[in-house]
Amino acid sequence: MGSYDPEPQKLYIETPCIPSAAxxxxxxxxxxxxxxxxxxxxxxxxxxxxxxxxQAMLTKENVHFYCSSGGNAGLAAATSAAxxxxxxxxxxxxxxxxxxxxxxxxxxxxxxxxxxxxxxxxEHLRTKLLAKDPNGVYVPPFDHPLIWTGASxxxxxxxxxxxxxxxxxxxxxxVCSCGGGGLLNGIMEGVESYFPDAREKxxxxxxxxxxxxxxxxxxxAGELVTLPGITSVATSLGAPRVAExxxxxxREAPHLESLVVTDADAVMGSVRFADDARMLVEVACGxxxxxxxxxxxxxxxxxxxxxxxxxxxxxxxxxxxxxVCGGSLVSLEILRAYREKYGxx
Numbered sequence: 187m188g189s190y191d192p193e194p195q196k197l198y199i200e201t202p203c204i205p206s207a208a209x210x211x212x213x214x215x216x217x218x219x220x221x222x223x224x225x226x227x228x229x230x231x232x233x234x235x236x237x238x239x240x241q242a243m244l245t246k247e248n249v250h251f252y253c254s255s256g257g258n259a260g261l262a263a264a265t266s267a268a269x270x271x272x273x274x275x276x277x278x279x280x281x282x283x284x285x286x287x288x289x290x291x292x293x294x295x296x297x298x299x300x301x302x303x304x305x306x307x308x309e310h311l312r313t314k315l316l317a318k319d320p321n322g323v324y325v326p327p328f329d330h331p332l333i334w335t336g337a338s339x340x341x342x343x344x345x346x347x348x349x350x351x352x353x354x355x356x357x358x359x360x361v362c363s364c365g366g367g368g369l370l371n372g373i374m375e376g377v378e379s380y381f382p383d384a385r386e387k388x389x390x391x392x393x394x395x396x397x398x399x400x401x402x403x404x405x406x407a408g409e410l411v412t413l414p415g416i417t418s419v420a421t422s423l424g425a426p427r428v429a430e431x432x433x434x435x436x437r438e439a440p441h442l443e444s445l446v447v448t449d450a451d452a453v454m455g456s457v458r459f460a461d462d463a464r465m466l467v468e469v470a471c472g473x474x475x476x477x478x479x480x481x482x483x484x485x486x487x488x489x490x491x492x493x494x495x496x497x498x499x500x501x502x503x504x505x506x507x508x509x510v511c512g513g514s515l516v517s518l519e520i521l522r523a524y525r526e527k528y529g530x531x
Contacts, residue, residue, distance in 0.1 A: 197236030197266050198225055198336070203347040203507070208462035213478040215358075215488075215504040218351065220340060223467055223512030226269075230337060230511045231262035234368055235325060237336030239266045242323045249323045250275065252316045254308035257286040258422050258513050259327030259368075264295035277311040279303050281421055286515050303416050304366075305426050328368030329429040337372020338379065344507060345380045353505050356381040357388045359487045362509040363474045364392040364401050364444075366425035367432025369511060374435045374442065388507075389487055390442045392432075393473045395452050398423040402444045404433050419449045419524065422470035422513050443486055450528040451476040457521060457530050459510075468513035469524065478508065 201221045209217040222230035235253070242249055251274040253263035260276035267274035274295040278287060280302060290297050300310040304327070316322045326333065341360075348357060360377070364370045370392050381387050394402055397417030404411045410433050416424035435442055447455075449469070456472030458479055459465065467475070477483040483506065488496045496504075524530070 196269050197240055198232040198339075200343050201225065203344060203351070205351060206463065209475075209478045209508070212458075212462075213483050213506070214498065215484070215501050215506055216353075217478055218348065218353075218357070218505065218507045219463070220344065220507055220509050222340070223465060223471070223510050225262075225512065227258070227262040227265040228512050228514040229258045229262065230340065230369055230509065231258045231327075232265065233339055234328075234330075234333030234336035234372060235259055235262040236266045238325060238330060238332040239263065239270065239323075241332055243270055243272070246321075246323065248321050250319055250321045251325050252311055252319070252322050253277075253325035253327065254304060254311040255327045257282050257515050259325075260290050260295070260297075261286070261293075261514055263325045264290045264293040267295060268293045275311075275315060277307045277315070279307040281416070281424075283515065285517070285520075289514055303426060304424060328366030328425065329431075333368050334371040334375050334431070337369050338376035339372075340509065341373060341376025341380050348505070348507075356386045357507045358504040359389040359391060359483075359506045360509065361391040361393065361474050361477055361483065361506060363423060363470055363511050364394050364428070364432065365398065365423035365470065367401065367429035369509065370401075371429060371431050371435065373509070374439060377441075387441050390439075391445055391477065391483070391486060392436070392442065393445050393447060393477060395420040395423055395469075395473050396446055396448050398425075399446045400425055400428040401432055401436060402446045404428060405436050405444050420452050420468070420470040420473060422468060422515060423473070445477065445482060445486060447473050447476050447480070447482065450530070451480055453521075453524040453528045454530045455479060456516070457525050460521065465510070466516045466518070466521065467510060468516040470515075471511045471513050474508055474511065
């Protein structure tokens with residue numbers, strides 16, 4: 187048993203949940219923003235990655251952390267390793283921009299760029315690096331129960347944060363982006379734990395982009411599907427194969443809906459959110475924001491149990507939490523380029 191006992195609160199923080207007048211106006215209902223972009227690493231990944239690495243420190247000394255990531259999981263692992271004063275190696279696919287690679291290196295981690303997508307980067311990490319290090323600890327970017335448990339703390343915080351904002355019941359819906367499924371699995375786990383009453387269980391909307399839609403493709407096929415490649419600009423959602431647990435949630439949970447938006451909509455979501463909330467989030471997060479602007483949120487969530495579309499008055503009373511998952515692959519220049527490419531006004 188290792189003797190190291192770091193303070194876990196330093197690896198991730200309780201983030202604010204705030205009402206948004208601008209998004210509420212756009213969506214037509216009450217929108218609350220769970221600001222995971224304020225985590226130490228800039229994204230929700232700090233929760234799950236931080237939890238897994240903290241637990242590893244309690245059971246094994248002299249660890250060297252290894253993480254394969256399209257960017258944000260690697261950044262979270264490097265951020266946590268820096269706090270824990272332990273070495274860390276990150277393997278990212280070739281499509282990861284140098285902008286993100288430098289952010290990870292700045293934290294003291296070693297970075298390797300290998301493979302056309304995450305799965306190939308992960309294979310290289312496991313076979314060429316981790317297998318040769320007896321002190322190595324594998325940090326998966328999304329597919330591990332400890333990561334889901336870490337992400338589930340989002341919901342435990344919501345349970346107490348919404349009450350002072352005038353929301354006495356569970357939220358009507360929670361919207362989150364889905365890549366490999368780590369965040370989604372955590373949200374679903376948290377919903378089961380903190381909102382167990384089936385009559386008041388929030389609907390969960392998992393949003394992907396076209397070309398990074400491994401969950402939706404699996405749902406439509408009725409079996410786990412591996413995408414031939416990632417073609418979406420939302421590279422942080424670029425897991426060719428979603429976690430098996432996420433697929434099972436999608437098949438078993440009637441309160442979970444899978445939605446796919448275009449890259450243009452995801453870019454629009456990031457651009458409009460920057461204007462409305464004065465915060466920069468990458469397009470992987472913009473996919474969630476887009477649902478408030480393009481009508482998808484009301485189209486899917488604004489339906490009564492009998493299939494009837496809610497009236498404007500009924501819809502205006504609904505409370506929806508949008509997980510601002512964050513992400514560090516964003517800058518004014520990046521958003522400006524995407525805005526011009528997709529003709530977003």
